[in-house]
Each structure stands twice: as C-alpha cells, then as structure tokens.
Amino acid sequence: MTLVAMLLILAGLFFFAIGVLGILRFPDFYSRLHAAGKSDSLASVLVIVGVALYNLHDFSFANVLVSLKILLIAVFIYVASPTATHALTRTALVLGIEPWEKGKKRR
Amino acid sequence: MRQLQQRVETQQQVGESLITQTAVRLLVPFVQLFGLYVIVHGHYSPGGGFQGGVLLGSSFIMLGLAYDQKTVLRLMSERTNILFGNLGALIFTGVGALCAIFGGLFLDYSALDVLIPLGPIEWRSFGIFLVEVGVGLAVMSIMASLFWDLGSAGQMDEGL
Structure with missing residues (x-):
C-alpha cells in the first residue's frame, strides 16, 4: 500500500512539474491558465489520494476517519479549482485581454 | 474576439456567471460548517x-462575489451583522470580566468554578471554548462588513 501511495504522489508531482512548465512557457494568459488549472486539479487530487492511502498503513478506525477527511479535501478542490479558473478566464475575457495567435508576440 | 466579449457583456452583469453561482451555492454551507x-x-x-471566524466571514464574501450585495444583505442584514460582532466582543469581555x-x-x-461547579481544569477548557465563540462571531462580522464596505465604497448598494 505504501508503494502505491508513493507512486500516486510521484505521479502528482510529475503533473505539478508539467503545470509549472506550462505556466512558464505558454505564450499568453489563457493558455497559461489552462496549463495551471488542468494540471493542478489532477495533480493535487493524485497527491491527496496518495497521502490518504499512506495514512492507512497501520489500519485503525481513527486513521480511516482521517483518510476520509483528506479525501473530502479532494472533493473540495474538484469543485473549487475549476470554478476559480472559470471566473478568472471570464473576467479576463470581459476586460478584453486578447488571445495569442500564431505569429504574434508572446506576452 | 470582440463579438465574444459583447455577447458576454450583454448576457449578464460582469461578475455574474451561472457556473460560479452554482459552485458558490454548493460550497457555502460546507464552508460554514467547517468554520463551526x-x-x-x-x-x-x-x-x-479567529480562523473559524475568517472561514464564516469568507462564506459571505464568496456570496458577495458570485451574486451581488443585495442578495447578501437580504440573507444577513447590516444590523444583524453588527449585532453578531458586538455580541462576540461582549462574550469575550463578559467571560473575562466574570x-x-x-x-x-x-x-x-x-475562578468560574463558583458559578457552576465543574472543577477548575474542566472550567479552563470550557472557558477557552466560550472565548473562542466570542472571537469567532466578532471576526466573522468584521470580515464580512470589511468586504461589503470596501467593495461598495461605503454605499452598500452594488458591490463588486
């Protein structure tokens, strides 16, 4: 079980790294936000499930309760993070930030 | 791009979007429960x-951001808010003064052992709880009213 938890956490860290790469390298606000939002929700859920599994290495009722609380954080992130990304994108669109097109300068 | 922008603007007000409103409606009860x-x-x-009070206050801030000021003031009027804040300060200083x-x-x-005999150790634990409730109420009220006043420049009408 510890091995599975380690693999999940490592996969989460990998997706976090991809997200950081996207934030640093993509050309404009929308695509950067795309990289941040997508990889962030996947990676943080992987890490959280990994931590919840690792917490079960000595199995008892109290530890199961703690793991359930950790999983509730994952549910919260799945609702809140895409909503925040949506609100940011929508505000940027209303404020008139133009998307990048091929051949234009990076911003 | 311009077309898309106009469509968004004519559709609704700037801050209002169905997705945000639904998510906020889903999250607010749980945020308040977690604050308690x-x-x-x-x-x-x-x-x-303090932390619980900030969570309770931030649920009202979330409502104010997703909907508008009027909706929040219908749920929690300014008078009730000030009442809660003062009640919190009264609980804190009242327990201390008692x-x-x-x-x-x-x-x-x-020292409150004279009032209800629980034993001094139990009273130390319970007294901290009473004071925490007072602090939580006061912080909730101040957080919410700070956002309302700053977001509408003291007018309490539109909000962000």
Missing part, C-alpha cells in the same frame, strides 16, 4: 476562534 468545526475544535486541533468578578484574574477561567 474549526471554532469548536479550537482547543485540541489547529484552528480556533472571572475577575468571581475572584480570579481577568480571563482566569478556573
């Missing part, structure tokens, strides 16, 4: 009055 949990478990886990009246120092809860 943090206040009540303040003595033996991370958290306490301790001083019954022969201890200010906020020395073991």
Whole structure:
C-alpha cells in the first residue's frame, strides 16, 4: 500500500512539474491558465489520494476517519479549482485581454 | 474576439456567471460548517476562534462575489451583522470580566468554578471554548462588513 501511495504522489508531482512548465512557457494568459488549472486539479487530487492511502498503513478506525477527511479535501478542490479558473478566464475575457495567435508576440 | 466579449457583456452583469453561482451555492454551507468545526475544535486541533471566524466571514464574501450585495444583505442584514460582532466582543469581555468578578484574574477561567461547579481544569477548557465563540462571531462580522464596505465604497448598494 505504501508503494502505491508513493507512486500516486510521484505521479502528482510529475503533473505539478508539467503545470509549472506550462505556466512558464505558454505564450499568453489563457493558455497559461489552462496549463495551471488542468494540471493542478489532477495533480493535487493524485497527491491527496496518495497521502490518504499512506495514512492507512497501520489500519485503525481513527486513521480511516482521517483518510476520509483528506479525501473530502479532494472533493473540495474538484469543485473549487475549476470554478476559480472559470471566473478568472471570464473576467479576463470581459476586460478584453486578447488571445495569442500564431505569429504574434508572446506576452 | 470582440463579438465574444459583447455577447458576454450583454448576457449578464460582469461578475455574474451561472457556473460560479452554482459552485458558490454548493460550497457555502460546507464552508460554514467547517468554520463551526474549526471554532469548536479550537482547543485540541489547529484552528480556533479567529480562523473559524475568517472561514464564516469568507462564506459571505464568496456570496458577495458570485451574486451581488443585495442578495447578501437580504440573507444577513447590516444590523444583524453588527449585532453578531458586538455580541462576540461582549462574550469575550463578559467571560473575562466574570472571572475577575468571581475572584480570579481577568480571563482566569478556573475562578468560574463558583458559578457552576465543574472543577477548575474542566472550567479552563470550557472557558477557552466560550472565548473562542466570542472571537469567532466578532471576526466573522468584521470580515464580512470589511468586504461589503470596501467593495461598495461605503454605499452598500452594488458591490463588486
């Protein structure tokens, strides 16, 4: 079980790294936000499930309760993070930030 | 691009979007429940009055951001808000002053043993809980009213 938890956490860290790469390298606000939002929700859920599994290495009722609380954080992130990304994108669109097109300068 | 922008603008007001509103409606009860949990478990886990109060206040800030000021003021009027804030400060200073009246120092809860005999150790634990409730109420009210006043420049009409 510890091995599975380690693999999940490592996969989460990998997706976090991809997200950081996207934030640093993509050309404009929308695509950067795309990289941040997508990889962030996947990676943080992987890490959280990994931590919840690792917490079960000595199995008892109290530890199961703690793991359930950790999983509730994952549910919260799945609702809140895409909503925040949506609100940011929508505000940027209303404020008139133009998307990048091929051949234009990076911003 | 321009077309898309106009469509968004004519559709609704700037801050309003169905997705945000639904998510906020889904999250607010749980955020408030978690705020109460943090206040009540303040003595033996991370958290306490201030943090729980901030969570409770931030639920109203979330409502104010997703909907508008009028909706929030219908749910929690300014008068009720100020009442809660003052009640919190009254609980805090009241518990402290009661301790001083019954022969201890200010906020020395073991002195309240004269009032209800629980034993001084139990009273120290319970007294912290009472004070945390007061702090939580005051912080909730101040957080919400700070956002309302700053977001509408003191007019309390539109909001962001």
